[in-house]
Amino acid sequence: MNPFSHIDLRVTNLERALPFYEKFLPELGFTQTFHSKNWNVFATEGNLPSVAYFAITEDSSHKPNGNLIGFWAKDRWEVDRFAQLVKEIGGKITSGPKIFPISATYYAFYFEDPCGNQYEIVHRLN
Template sequence: MFLYITLGTNDLARATRFYDPVMGTLGLSRLRTLEDEIGYAAPGDTRCRLWVTRPFDGRPATVGNGSMPALVAASRDAVDAFHRAALAHGGTDEGAPGLRPFGPSFYACYVRDPDGNKLSAVCEGPPAR
């Protein structure tokens, strides 16, 4: 459904220090580095699906109240790693990893990046054996 998602930042260097390790826990890596934005892609994808950017209009980035991209995690361990990496790199906790009432295997965590953007990592698969 979505081609890509864009999140605003007021400090691209700080955002890079956050997003590089956090996206890495989900197998995503920075594919593009431009003057005002960075883009992340899955292995083998030539198109960035997540962009972090200074706003085009030059005004400060603000948080979208009620906005939250939920990123696919391959395992519950990846959700846990995402949460740990986010907190270790300047993010804040918005909900520790755990099962949620959105489905029998909906395992998720919620964090905010250093700019206040809310993110989630979700695994809908069964626990590892």
């Protein structure tokens, strides 16, 4: 069983961040939307609440910190494809894509959303 349920994410400026997430999250499989006045929810296929989802809300006082959310990629090509997408939709790549000294097959890139929240996309064989 995958214990992942959801992520509740704060962004400092929803108007700036939402276009990024509307293009990024569907590429990760969060293809259903359940938006309300205060939350923009992107879910995987299936029925809430039993599917993984990513909920975004605006909090102008939010301060991005050292927290990082990581996502798997099926291969190196997919890591590179996501890196290109992130550049095109307004994210900031902070490192990679490249092999990192975590293991001989740890191929990843790190990036920030338009509000400074940190992420990683990784492919790793061992």
